[in-house]
Amino acid sequence: MRINFKHSDESLKKQLKKTHPFDLAELYPILSDDDKTRMINLIDASKRADMFVELDIDDQIELIHLLDLNEQKGLLRQLESDDLKEFISDIEDQNIQKEMISLLSKVRAKSIELLMQYDEDLAASIMSTEFLTIHQDMTIKEATNEVITTSKDSDYIDTIFVIDQDKKVVGVVDLKDLIIARPNKELKDIMNEEFQFVYEDATIEQAIQTVRDYDRNAIPVLDREDKMIGIVTGDDLFDEMIESHEYDYQKMALLKDHESTSTAITRSKQRLPWLMIAVVLNLLIASFLSIFEATLAQVTALVLFQPLILGMAGNIGTQSLAVTILGFHLEAFDAKEMPKQHVVKEVFIGLMNSFILGVLSFGFSFTFLTLIPTGNQQAIDIAWVVFIAVFSSMFISACMGVLIPIILKKYGSDPAVASGPIMTTINDVVALVIYFGVATIAFLS
Amino acid sequence: MLKELLLNGQKKEIENYIKETHAHDLSEIFFELTDHEKEQFYKHIQDEKLAEVVSYMETEQAAIILAEFDLEKQKRLVEMMEPDDAADIILELEEEEQDELVEALGEESDVVQLLSYDEDETGSAMTNLIVTANQDEDIKTVTKKMIKEAADVESINTIFIVDDEQHYLGVVPLKKLLKAQAPMEIKELIEKRAFVYDHDPITETLDKISNYDIYEMPVLDDEHHLLGMITFDDALDIYQEEAQEDFERLAALPETIDRSIVQTAIHRLPWLVVLLLISIPIAIVTSLYEETLAMVAILIVFQPLILDSAGNVATQTLAVTLKMFSTNEKGFAKNARREIITGMINGFVIGIIAFVMTLIFAYLNTSLTQEPLLISFVVGISLWLTVITAPVVAILIPLILKTLKFDPAVASGPFITTVIDVAALFIYFGLATMMLGGI
Numbered sequence: 001m002r003i004n005f006k007h008s009d010e011s012l013k014k015q016l017k018k019t020h021p022f023d024l025a026e027l028y029p030i031l032s033d034d035d036k037t038r039m040i041n042l043i044d045a046s047k048r049a050d051m052f053v054e055l056d057i058d059d060q061i062e063l064i065h066l067l068d069l070n071e072q073k074g075l076l077r078q079l080e081s082d083d084l085k086e087f088i089s090d091i092e093d094q095n096i097q098k099e100m101i102s103l104l105s106k107v108r109a110k111s112i113e114l115l116m117q118y119d120e121d122l123a124a125s126i127m128s129t130e131f132l133t134i135h136q137d138m139t140i141k142e143a144t145n146e147v148i149t150t151s152k153d154s155d156y157i158d159t160i161f162v163i164d165q166d167k168k169v170v171g172v173v174d175l176k177d178l179i180i181a182r183p184n185k186e187l188k189d190i191m192n193e194e195f196q197f198v199y200e201d202a203t204i205e206q207a208i209q210t211v212r213d214y215d216r217n218a219i220p221v222l223d224r225e226d227k228m229i230g231i232v233t234g235d236d237l238f239d240e241m242i243e244s245h246e247y248d249y250q251k252m253a254l255l256k257d258h259e260s261t262s263t264a265i266t267r268s269k270q271r272l273p274w275l276m277i278a279v280v281l282n283l284l285i286a287s288f289l290s291i292f293e294a295t296l297a298q299v300t301a302l303v304l305f306q307p308l309i310l311g312m313a314g315n316i317g318t319q320s321l322a323v324t325i326l327g328f329h330l331e332a333f334d335a336k337e338m339p340k341q342h343v344v345k346e347v348f349i350g351l352m353n354s355f356i357l358g359v360l361s362f363g364f365s366f367t368f369l370t371l372i373p374t375g376n377q378q379a380i381d382i383a384w385v386v387f388i389a390v391f392s393s394m395f396i397s398a399c400m401g402v403l404i405p406i407i408l409k410k411y412g413s414d415p416a417v418a419s420g421p422i423m424t425t426i427n428d429v430v431a432l433v434i435y436f437g438v439a440t441i442a443f444l445s
Numbered sequence: 446m447l448k449e450l451l452l453n454g455q456k457k458e459i460e461n462y463i464k465e466t467h468a469h470d471l472s473e474i475f476f477e478l479t480d481h482e483k484e485q486f487y488k489h490i491q492d493e494k495l496a497e498v499v500s501y502m503e504t505e506q507a508a509i510i511l512a513e514f515d516l517e518k519q520k521r522l523v524e525m526m527e528p529d530d531a532a533d534i535i536l537e538l539e540e541e542e543q544d545e546l547v548e549a550l551g552e553e554s555d556v557v558q559l560l561s562y563d564e565d566e567t568g569s570a571m572t573n574l575i576v577t578a579n580q581d582e583d584i585k586t587v588t589k590k591m592i593k594e595a596a597d598v599e600s601i602n603t604i605f606i607v608d609d610e611q612h613y614l615g616v617v618p619l620k621k622l623l624k625a626q627a628p629m630e631i632k633e634l635i636e637k638r639a640f641v642y643d644h645d646p647i648t649e650t651l652d653k654i655s656n657y658d659i660y661e662m663p664v665l666d667d668e669h670h671l672l673g674m675i676t677f678d679d680a681l682d683i684y685q686e687e688a689q690e691d692f693e694r695l696a697a698l699p700e701t702i703d704r705s706i707v708q709t710a711i712h713r714l715p716w717l718v719v720l721l722l723i724s725i726p727i728a729i730v731t732s733l734y735e736e737t738l739a740m741v742a743i744l745i746v747f748q749p750l751i752l753d754s755a756g757n758v759a760t761q762t763l764a765v766t767l768k769m770f771s772t773n774e775k776g777f778a779k780n781a782r783r784e785i786i787t788g789m790i791n792g793f794v795i796g797i798i799a800f801v802m803t804l805i806f807a808y809l810n811t812s813l814t815q816e817p818l819l820i821s822f823v824v825g826i827s828l829w830l831t832v833i834t835a836p837v838v839a840i841l842i843p844l845i846l847k848t849l850k851f852d853p854a855v856a857s858g859p860f861i862t863t864v865i866d867v868a869a870l871f872i873y874f875g876l877a878t879m880m881l882g883g884i
Binding site for chain 1: 465592596620658660680693696698713728735742743745768774776782798799863
């Protein structure tokens, strides 16, 4: 996509018209101030709003201040309630936030305040309050008319929600079914009473799961009295899903906010904190190692297998950690409770694989020392120490990989923290203490 | 509930229950049934619902169940499924059964045509059950046609507009069509919308769907003929699978499928054994420098520091590189250059930190060495050098694997970490021998 700002307004307008708002939003931040003004004046109001939604908060604030008061109000009116809420709650400067809220109609301001009360990880925090409800006693014809005449452009009408006198949701009708039904039938006849929804205290993950399981494009959010308070649409859930997967992936790799467009300097800045923490933590390991100075001096062969033991403990820990974090995504187990089955399974797998790897390491270290004799100890004795160290440090690391993220999640922390350097250090220290501890007992006493 | 009904319930009750329950829920209950109950279940369920239930299962499991039926019924079920779901399931069948079924379905079948696409291509996930209209048709004609076809297509929320030669022109959202006043030609309502080609990588298509918020993404062939669409629910599922795969690769975790404990353990074992095997050179390198180590024992104390840092940096670069491969992003050389520069900067910074830390540590533990400054130099410089080497290795290994037509993701985080360990030890001990050898 190329847009030439040297062209006349007339031709620029044509080019902009052909461009998707998402692409305009990608383009906007790199434009000069003059071109920014030209661009937002040449696109129509609804496209401006669609593009606005895709921008970062700083660009959003800048853009809105390029408009006059009426245009500002118009822009905010065009936004869907969930996007508007996101914009307002992202503004850090309290004065600007107040200024923006003052531009909203009273009703709108109220509903935004309501949305802002919900926790970030709740589905209700990303819901939209623009939806269409229809009373259950209507005929098909009345209902169809209602949909066609009263729905606004921003309303989600692919599914229509049917309510009773008390405004409780009693069923849903897909627009498709409404269109093909015979006009003289009652809405009740074609309504689907078994419909999927989430309550206002459901998490985003639960909403994603529901949408995926039942192949819906949107689901209603109900309060505890079964009254409908909003809908969560699939596109918003998709964005959330991508964000949380990217987050976990980057955490696993000790990355932060990586974008393929970032320059080397940005990459350095983002990554250095973790690396520095890791370096400092390694001082701890160094201190631990110096405790065993005497053992190391006497049993020089121990050094040969130290990286192997640390590496293997780290590897199995990574595996069980990854399975557990994926489990959260797939909602294979409930976040609030201890997923007993998963823990038992992983612990057993840890036990089995640690044992097998322990035996293999035994064989390997014995062969190695027999071929290349090192130090004064018997090869078989060193091999036993290696076996014990590999087996127990791998097993402990596997257990930590499962338990730590689950415990973190249970107490409301971020389970992905478990993939950070602190965990690695703990695993390393545990492995070294076992390895050199056993060696000290075996050879020095 | 279903279990009891199947054993004691009346025919009518069972049939009603099956009819009223969502196919997704049935697909989960199904696996709790005994063989006898399953037989009962098959007797009472309509083919159409059964096809739906099977579509909701994991493809491997769905294939096993499909294979239980005779060819006639297999064909019937497959034809009732959405073509993209059916194609996924057929791919999981045993080769012989696959061939038989494909032959029974015939060349012309939608499913068989989808099978010709590679799994990574957009075409493999598309459905051709869509409503199309010619640009010259009147909105009234289109509305009638849509109502008539509604029951047989996946969605009528978008009507796809084509010209006389089936070239794609744009879409008309159902909402717009309903609000429009006849008489009017449908082309007046057309909206331009992003589209994808059938041979586009599926990951690119997912990007477009999420960026442009498109619930029904049109799929075209190279000559711009409209072939079908990708629906939103399929996009979500495919994204979930792709994201999971990326994550598993990074963690050296084989594909996670529900299996018994022992099977899962054995499934994960090969990687661990490979990692153990590639640790052997580490021991060999260390034994080469035995003399240096015996003289300068403090070197061992800082070994984990060097190895951990190298591993961390290598994993960072690897994650970025693998992501680029899996999303088919362009600009590989540029990315590589940036990663290497990043490594130089970061190596320099943490090299200095490590230098200072080592110095303090050595002064506090004078029993360990008489040469604190020299040791600190060795640690600092080795760290810098290894951190520069790490991104190079983490880019080269996946690249070489890819060029040799191996799966680049064989290089997982743990794999790359172990490889870089060998290089790091060479640098560290080598440098130490050079600088401290005379002591």
